[in-house]
Amino acid sequence: MNLVNGVESDAISVHDRGLAYGDGVFRTFTLRGGQPLGWRRHYAKLAADCAVLRIVCPAADVLERDLAAIATRHPDCVVRIIVTRGSGLRGYAIPEAAAPARIVSASSLPDYPQRCYDQGVRVHLCRLRLAVRPALAGVKHLNRLENVLARSEWNDPGIAEGLLCDADGNVIGGTMTNLFLIKDGALVTPDLTRCGVAGVTREMVLEQAQANELKTRIAAVSIDELLAADELFLVNSVIGVWQIAALDRKTWSAGPLTAQVRRWIGDAQDR
Numbered sequence: 326m327n328l329v330n331g332v333e334s335d336a337i338s339v340h341d342r343g344l345a346y347g348d349g350v351f352r353t354f355t356l357r358g359g360q361p362l363g364w365r366r367h368y369a370k371l372a373a374d375c376a377v378l379r380i381v382c383p384a385a386d387v388l389e390r391d392l393a394a395i396a397t398r399h400p401d402c403v404v405r406i407i408v409t410r411g412s413g414l415r416g417y418a419i420p421e422a423a424a425p426a427r428i429v430s431a432s433s434l435p436d437y438p439q440r441c442y443d444q445g446v447r448v449h450l451c452r453l454r455l456a457v458r459p460a461l462a463g464v465k466h467l468n469r470l471e472n473v474l475a476r477s478e479w480n481d482p483g484i485a486e487g488l489l490c491d492a493d494g495n496v497i498g499g500t501m502t503n504l505f506l507i508k509d510g511a512l513v514t515p516d517l518t519r520c521g522v523a524g525v526t527r528e529m530v531l532e533q534a535q536a537n538e539l540k541t542r543i544a545a546v547s548i549d550e551l552l553a554a555d556e557l558f559l560v561n562s563v564i565g566v567w568q569i570a571a572l573d574r575k576t577w578s579a580g581p582l583t584a585q586v587r588r589w590i591g592d593a594q595d596r
Contacts, residue, residue: 326398327430328391341426343409346417347468349426350374351407354525354562355434359396361404363562364389366525371406374464379419380410383427391429399431403563407467437564442587445570445579446485446559448499450548451475455491455520463523472500485567486559488551491520496546502559502567503527506551507582511540513550526560526590533589539582556580566590 327335342348352367361367368385375382388406395404407428413420453475475487486499497515498504503524506513512534517523534541551557557569557577566587570577 338412340412349409349467353405359400395431402431445568447571449479449484449487451487457519465522475500497521502561506554507556513542515546556583558583
């Protein structure tokens with residue numbers, strides 16, 4: 326089911342700037358029993374990302390009506406909200422009278438194997454390097470071509486995710502996930518002030534760790550530091566928490582702190 330500006334449709338204007346320039350933002354999360362998990366956080370991040378691009382974000386109650394309509398047919402699903410700047414004439418200049426477009430769509434919940442949670446996942450270190458774009462760092466904008474190209478680097482079904490570095494070799498995160506390291510009982514996540522997407526689940530992990538007095542740090546992470554970690558895990562709003570079990574020839578055993586973080590996130594999403 327797809328809603329375009331509140332109306333069921335699969336069509337947008339050929340002049341829409343989201344299509345022409347990637348001029349927009351999006352959020353992806355789940356509905357469970359008709360309820361959007363982490364909705365308050367997702368809307369806040371959607372509004373913040375819209376503000377960076379100077380797009381007027383739809384009001385929360387407008388999107389909540391769209392989500393309620395989706396839930397009548399798909400109470401358990403993955404939802405994607407896209408907000409574009411709307412239609413405009415050719416050219417990069419922002420139209421003075423642009424009317425933002427909103428697209429809310431539902432898709433089936435992914436059937437990830439239970440071993441992804443019980444045993445962890447294997448990941449690939451991508452050759453592609455993320456460009457440094459401080460003005461867009463952290464924003465979940467519609468231009469995800471780097472992620473598309475990175476994801477094309479493997480077709481092995483045994484590899485669940487690819488890790489991305491920036492031009493300086495710092496590890497930033499996964500093609501669809503944020504990354505955390507645990508070293509000597511402390512939690513570390515890459516600095517995203519130059520590139521990367523700051524996800525809602527990443528924010529939740531940091532908050533829960535601090536609330537539970539687990540030392541946290543946001544910092545540049547080298548490949549050597551990654552490989553020296555005691556535990557590694559990946560997060561997003563659909564998968565939850567996956568521990569990394571293998572990267573090339575390096576392997577990790579299931580760790581207690583990753584399991585604890587998974588419990589924290591489950592509790593936080595329910596609130």
